Amino acid sequence: MASVSMTINGKQVSGEVEGRTLLVEFLREHQRLTGTHVGCDTTQCGACTIHMNGEAVKSCTMLAVQAEGADVSTIEGLANGDELHPMQEAFREHHGLQCGFCTPGMIMSATALAKRNPSPSEDDVRHWLEGNLCRCTGYHNIVKAVMAGARAMNA
Amino acid sequence: MYEFNYQKAGSVADAAAKVAGADDGTLMAGGMTLIPTLKQRLAMPSDVVDIGQLADLQGISVAGGKVSIGSMTTHDTVANSADVKGAIPALAVLASGIGDPMVRNRGTMGGSVANNDPAADYPGAVLGLGATVVTDKREIAGDAFFTGMFETALDEGEIITRIDFPVPTKAAYTKFPNPASRYAIVGVFVAQTADGVRVAVTGAGGTAFRATEMEAALNANFSPSALDGISVSSDGLNKDIHASAEYRAHLIGVMAKRAVAACG
Ligand SMILES: Cc1cc2nc3c(=O)[nH]c(=O)nc-3n(C[C@H](O)[C@H](O)[C@H](O)COP(=O)(O)OP(=O)(O)OC[C@H]3O[C@@H](n4cnc5c(N)ncnc54)[C@H](O)[C@@H]3O)c2cc1C
Numbered sequence: 001m002a003s004v005s006m007t008i009n010g011k012q013v014s015g016e017v018e019g020r021t022l023l024v025e026f027l028r029e030h031q032r033l034t035g036t037h038v039g040c041d042t043t044q045c046g047a048c049t050i051h052m053n054g055e056a057v058k059s060c061t062m063l064a065v066q067a068e069g070a071d072v073s074t075i076e077g078l079a080n081g082d083e084l085h086p087m088q089e090a091f092r093e094h095h096g097l098q099c100g101f102c103t104p105g106m107i108m109s110a111t112a113l114a115k116r117n118p119s120p121s122e123d124d125v126r127h128w129l130e131g132n133l134c135r136c137t138g139y140h141n142i143v144k145a146v147m148a149g150a151r152a153m154n155a
Numbered sequence: 156m157y158e159f160n161y162q163k164a165g166s167v168a169d170a171a172a173k174v175a176g177a178d179d180g181t182l183m184a185g186g187m188t189l190i191p192t193l194k195q196r197l198a199m200p201s202d203v204v205d206i207g208q209l210a211d212l213q214g215i216s217v218a219g220g221k222v223s224i225g226s227m228t229t230h231d232t233v234a235n236s237a238d239v240k241g242a243i244p245a246l247a248v249l250a251s252g253i254g255d256p257m258v259r260n261r262g263t264m265g266g267s268v269a270n271n272d273p274a275a276d277y278p279g280a281v282l283g284l285g286a287t288v289v290t291d292k293r294e295i296a297g298d299a300f301f302t303g304m305f306e307t308a309l310d311e312g313e314i315i316t317r318i319d320f321p322v323p324t325k326a327a328y329t330k331f332p333n334p335a336s337r338y339a340i341v342g343v344f345v346a347q348t349a350d351g352v353r354v355a356v357t358g359a360g361g362t363a364f365r366a367t368e369m370e371a372a373l374n375a376n377f378s379p380s381a382l383d384g385i386s387v388s389s390d391g392l393n394k395d396i397h398a399s400a401e402y403r404a405h406l407i408g409v410m411a412k413r414a415v416a417a418c419g
């Protein structure tokens with residue numbers, strides 16, 4: 001066992017993990033932050049996307065110990081109390097989800113895009129979301145939501 | 156995943172010592188290939204030695220007609236580097252087309268080249284530019300580095316520290332990506348260099364290779380039409396559910412022409 005500490009959504013946390021413990025297991029099972037989903041566990045679907053030191057990463061393809069000392073944010077850290085984050089609000093407004101399973105990863109990926117590109121085109125969004133799979137929506141409304149959400153975040 | 160002992164290396168020498176001291180140690184860079192391999196229990200190392208954060212393996216510098224890139228530099232850093240875009244824009248384009256944003260944020264040049272997946276992009280650039288792979292022990296010419304499918308000239312435990320790319324006169328990389336993973340079904344890197352034209356093909360065969368007949372034609376006349384009439388044999392090319400060997404052979408010609416046209 002090894003001890004690991006990191007900041008998650010602004011809060012300092014630490015825990016005991018095995019070398020092989022995945023970051024997503026640490027988030028979901030040790031920290032009970034179950035908003036981050038595991039869709040494939042094979043680095044394909046992006047449902048497990050979180051931010052580490054401000055960049056989007058797939059938390060199913062990192063060891064918890066690799067996040068030692070890092071600043072991690074997850075979907076739980078976005079809303080301000082009852083007030084949705086502008087990207088969450090845009091997904092609601094544009095009907096960017098159906099079952100919602102892919103949504104936490106989509107939103108974490110989308111907010112990373114919005115930080116780099118304040119007004120992404122449809123093409124920019126479709127390219128950026130190559131690592132996020134959705135089995136329900138057909139992507140169309142997700143793309144609309146991300147374009148609107150990025151503009152709202154940077155308004 | 157089988158249990159293993161995770162060790163974080165403090166320096167390149169420390170990493171080499173940790174791998175050598177383990178029963179069956181393996182290096183970890185971005186983990187984008189290694190962690191999925193461990194999950195599938197295709198590998199069972201006793202120790203995983205993490206070199207991903209080592210400061211002396213990061214960074215990009217341009218001097219003396221070459222671009223030197225630390226082996227643990229991520230694909231995203233290469234794709235967005237003003238130095239790379241200025242000196243070898245084709246290399247930035249190549250890096251920006253690897254996988255997806257999350258893979259590019261973690262995956263590294265050294266990990267990609269060491270792994271030598273037949274469908275990986277960077278082997279095309281290493282061969283196409285005639286780069287030099289620098290390790291903790293020696294310098295290996297790009298032409299001698301890729302020895303077979305998932306095989307390289309690296310010795311057991313040898314660590315890639317950086318790759319030096321000579322700056323070409325012109326270069327371009329064009330790939331026909333697998334629409335799901337973005338790995339190359341066929342990718343062609345074309346460069347006009349001080350020593351003539353180089354054409355490297357990745358994705359099509361067991362490992363990246365140079366298309367010498369195309370190089371000769373382009374040395375005589377650097378234009379897409381110079382490649383008319385050159386047909387690539389499908390013998391020994393990869394075939395899978397995504398593309399037959401014949402289709403890949405055809406794509407080599409198409410991608411090569413597009414790359415020459417993109418050189419401008
Ligand atoms: C969904 C997905 C899509 C992808 N799409 C593409 C694509 O389109 N094109 C493409 O080219 N690649 C693609 N990749 C692969 C990606 O580029 C990986 O980053 C790369 O294969 C491995 O790099 P890494 O830094 O993650 O290495 P790791 O997974 O950490 O290591 C890979 C291997 O290299 C060895 N190694 C690592 N560093 C060194 C070193 N410095 N010296 C010696 N040996 C070393 C390790 O021991 C291990 O065996 C994709 C991966 C995923 C998961």
Ligand code: FES
Nearest residue numbers: 039040045046060
């Ligand atoms: S669960 Fe991580 S990519 Fe699918």
Ligand code: FES
Nearest residue numbers: 098102134135136
């Ligand atoms: S909304 Fe169901 S997977 Fe995307």
